Amino acid sequence: MKRVRKRLADGSIRLYYYHRATMTPLRGEPGTAEFAASYAEAGRAVAQKRSAGTVEWLIRQYQGSAAWTRLAASTREITTLNLKAVEAKWGAMPLDVVNLIPRPGLPSARTLMLEWHEELAATHPRAADAKLAAINGVFAWGLDRGHIARNPIGTFTRAYRSNRSDLIWLPEHIAAFERVASPEMALALALALHTGQRQGDLLALPWSAYDGEAIILRQGKTKTQVYVPATVALREALAAAPRRSPLVLTMASGRPWLKRYFHTTWTETVKAAGITQDLHFHDLRGTAVTMLAEAGCTVPEIATITGHSQAHAQKILDRYLARTRTLARSAIAKLEDHRRGRKLETKMETGA
16 A cells, blocks of 8 residues: 555645555555455455456456345355465466367366366365356356356266265254253254245344244255244244343343354264264254144145255155154054054954
């Protein structure tokens, strides 16, 4: 930043601020939001000019687009971290290289990036997939906008394979968690189980979204508005919860949860409960879908409550219900009841 003092016509002295690299006048006073935004804008202009025609420039264009702003805040946060790693490795790559059609025996942008992906995947497969998926999304956007002639990634084989189909919170897990949970953690569990909503949406849930009968919220990720009638258990939990903040879920002090601190506290509670299975908070969403199905809800009814598409809700049921112990026990119990009934009928008919 460059400071310039100028004498005005009335003889007074005024201090002006400029972005040193570009001598762009900066708005506002140092320390204000207006000044910070003006400085950042000038810096972006310099970075884009310096990186014109490179992968870094394309990433900057994408992050300034409407497609980027439409993403959920949590998605932007994660994608930003992944794109920073991509920039560090490939930011200086010219877009002319990206546009080159692969030829036998010659390395292409796709070849180089896939080799990088394999190298990362040797130790961190999930992170490797996330980084390649992030730049793949940028390339897809750039191709649609005419910034590049081809997407060098397109499809790729993911290194990370996740199968959480049998990882649901069973009654014994829930009981163990509730025995050691603080009131704040217990309320978070109840909300997740009885609404099927994502962690981010529950942490941002205001009391104004609950009218005593149902919860109405707009999901941050999908922008879908859902109406969730509260169960008796959830109404009791919310009635007993102290209203220390405009938000339903808070720390004991009444302050909002920071995402990382909530995760740490939740993980510590799971450990204290003696739950050895690899159960995450997000698995409660699938558990809620399963519970609703066990209660006799149809796929459209479940999708209305959780905000899933019907196709996605059906996929969850196909995965989870096939492995749910509760249903298995119920099926065996019904079979045994049926057999006992048949034996009793036979005895009555034969008089044996």
